[in-house]
Amino acid sequence: MSKRLRDPVHGLIVFDVENDRVEALAWRLLDTPEFQRLRRIRQLGVSEFTFPGAVHTRFAHSIGVFHSARILVRVIARELRRNGETPDDRKAEVALIAALLHDLGHGPFSHTFEHVQDARGARKRHEQWTAAIIRNPDGHIRPMLEDFRAGFAEEVAGLLEKEDPEDIYHAVVSSSFDADRLDYLRRDKLMTGTGAGGIDFDWLVENIRVAPITLDPPDGDEAGPRRVQTFCLDRKALPAAEQFLLSRYTLHEQVYFHKTTRCVEAMIGRLLAAVADTASGEGNAVERTGLPAGHPLLRFFGKGEETEENYLALDDALIFGSLDAMAKAADPVIAEMAARLRDRNLYKTLDLAEFGADKGRQTSRRRRIEKQFADKLEDGRIIRDDRAAIGIYTEIGGDEERMHKRLHILDGGTPTEISRLSDLVRALEDKKPFLRFYFADKADRDAART
Incomplete structure (x- = not known):
C-alpha cells in the first residue's frame, strides 16, 4: 500500500512505502516529534498579519520540497545517462532525505529569531x-537514519552544512534551481494570493540540463578554482528562466519585504531580545517577563541552556500563545510589545x-529624522x-553572490550566467535598498513626514 497526501501546490504526493526504502523512511520521518514541530512554525513567519491566507507551515513546505527533490533526482539520472555517466543512487538517497529535513532547525519566526541571536552573539544559523x-x-531522527544504513545521519547532516558544492547532488538542496525554491515560490504565491510572478514549472523542469561551472575556491583554500556540475537550463528556456527569477523578485518586493510584515518582524525581534536579556540577566525573570517558571523561552535564553532539547521546544504557536502572559510583564518593553x-x-x-x-533627497530626510528623534531611536x-535590499538574486539570509546560486543558461553548449544573456535580468541585478522607520506613536x- 502506498501512502498519499493531498497538497494545494503539487496535487497528490505519493509515498511508495512498500517498494521504495527511501520513501518508506521519509514517511516514517514525518511522524517524529522533530518533524511534527514544523506544523507549529509558519513558512512565512508573520506574513499573515498582512496576507491572512499565509498560514501555511514549514511542515507542508518540507513535504513539497521532498516531492520536488524526487523530480530533480530523476532529472539528474536522465541527464547523467544522456552524458554517458552513471547516476549515484547512494548520493541520491542522501539528497532526498536532506531535502525533506532541510528546515528542521528553523526557530520561531525563522529569520527574525536568527537576527535576535546574531545580535546576542549566538551566530548559530538554522542550517547548523x-x-x-x-x-x-x-x-528520534538519527536512529531512523542509522537504521537505514550506517553513517547515513552524518551524510545527510554533512550535505546540509556544506556551503560549497562537490557534485550535482548538492544542487538538489542548494543551487539556483534547488528543490526548496521550486516549492516555496509557488506555495508562497498561492497562499498569499499575489497575482504576479507566474512560473512555467513543467517547461523549466523539462529543460534542466547538467553541466559543469567554474567555482572560486572556498575561503582559505589555495587549490584554485574548481569545476563542479550543477543545474543549467537549455537556451530555449531563457524566457521561462527570466520569469522564474522575476517571480522571486516580485515575491520579495510584494510579500517578504512588505512594510507591514517587516514592521511586525521588528516588533517581535524587540520582544524576543528583551525576553532574552531578562532571562540571561539578574533578577526575577518570571515577574519581569510574565512567563511562568520553566517556560521554554526562559529555559532557552537562560545561561548555558541553548541545547537542542530547549530549542525544539520553541515554535510560533508557543510564542503567540504566551503574548497574553507577557502583556502582564513587569518589564515595560516586554509588556508593551506583547x-x-x-x-x-x-x-x-x-x-x-x-x-x-532620488537618493539624495532620501538621505537628507533620513538624517533629519535621525537628528529629530535621536532619543526615541x-x-x-x-x-x-x-x-x-532587493535584487534579482535576492535571498533572505542568503548567499546569492556564490556562483552555484546563480542561474546558468547553456549558450552554444557553454553554461553562461543569465545576466550576460538577458537585458531584463541585468537591469534588475543591482540591489535596491529599502529604508524604513517604525514609530510607536x-x-x-x-511629524517625520512633514
Missing part, C-alpha cells in the same frame, strides 16, 4: 541547528520611498530598518 538535530543521539502584537496595534511605518526615488520607540510618524 538542523545538522545538530539530525546528529543528536538522543533524538500587548501590541496580541491586539495588532502595530508601530506606524514611514518608508523613505514616500519622498521620491535610542530607546526603541522608533525602530530603523535598513537591512532589506502615530504623531511622531506624521
Whole structure:
C-alpha cells in the first residue's frame, strides 16, 4: 500500500512505502516529534498579519520540497545517462532525505529569531541547528537514519552544512534551481494570493540540463578554482528562466519585504531580545517577563541552556500563545510589545520611498529624522530598518553572490550566467535598498513626514 497526501501546490504526493526504502523512511520521518514541530512554525513567519491566507507551515513546505527533490533526482539520472555517466543512487538517497529535513532547525519566526541571536552573539544559523538535530543521539531522527544504513545521519547532516558544492547532488538542496525554491515560490504565491510572478514549472523542469561551472575556491583554500556540475537550463528556456527569477523578485518586493510584515518582524525581534536579556540577566525573570517558571523561552535564553532539547521546544504557536502572559510583564518593553502584537496595534511605518526615488533627497530626510528623534531611536520607540535590499538574486539570509546560486543558461553548449544573456535580468541585478522607520506613536510618524 502506498501512502498519499493531498497538497494545494503539487496535487497528490505519493509515498511508495512498500517498494521504495527511501520513501518508506521519509514517511516514517514525518511522524517524529522533530518533524511534527514544523506544523507549529509558519513558512512565512508573520506574513499573515498582512496576507491572512499565509498560514501555511514549514511542515507542508518540507513535504513539497521532498516531492520536488524526487523530480530533480530523476532529472539528474536522465541527464547523467544522456552524458554517458552513471547516476549515484547512494548520493541520491542522501539528497532526498536532506531535502525533506532541510528546515528542521528553523526557530520561531525563522529569520527574525536568527537576527535576535546574531545580535546576542549566538551566530548559530538554522542550517547548523538542523545538522545538530539530525546528529543528536538522543533524538528520534538519527536512529531512523542509522537504521537505514550506517553513517547515513552524518551524510545527510554533512550535505546540509556544506556551503560549497562537490557534485550535482548538492544542487538538489542548494543551487539556483534547488528543490526548496521550486516549492516555496509557488506555495508562497498561492497562499498569499499575489497575482504576479507566474512560473512555467513543467517547461523549466523539462529543460534542466547538467553541466559543469567554474567555482572560486572556498575561503582559505589555495587549490584554485574548481569545476563542479550543477543545474543549467537549455537556451530555449531563457524566457521561462527570466520569469522564474522575476517571480522571486516580485515575491520579495510584494510579500517578504512588505512594510507591514517587516514592521511586525521588528516588533517581535524587540520582544524576543528583551525576553532574552531578562532571562540571561539578574533578577526575577518570571515577574519581569510574565512567563511562568520553566517556560521554554526562559529555559532557552537562560545561561548555558541553548541545547537542542530547549530549542525544539520553541515554535510560533508557543510564542503567540504566551503574548497574553507577557502583556502582564513587569518589564515595560516586554509588556508593551506583547500587548501590541496580541491586539495588532502595530508601530506606524514611514518608508523613505514616500519622498521620491532620488537618493539624495532620501538621505537628507533620513538624517533629519535621525537628528529629530535621536532619543526615541535610542530607546526603541522608533525602530530603523535598513537591512532589506532587493535584487534579482535576492535571498533572505542568503548567499546569492556564490556562483552555484546563480542561474546558468547553456549558450552554444557553454553554461553562461543569465545576466550576460538577458537585458531584463541585468537591469534588475543591482540591489535596491529599502529604508524604513517604525514609530510607536502615530504623531511622531506624521511629524517625520512633514
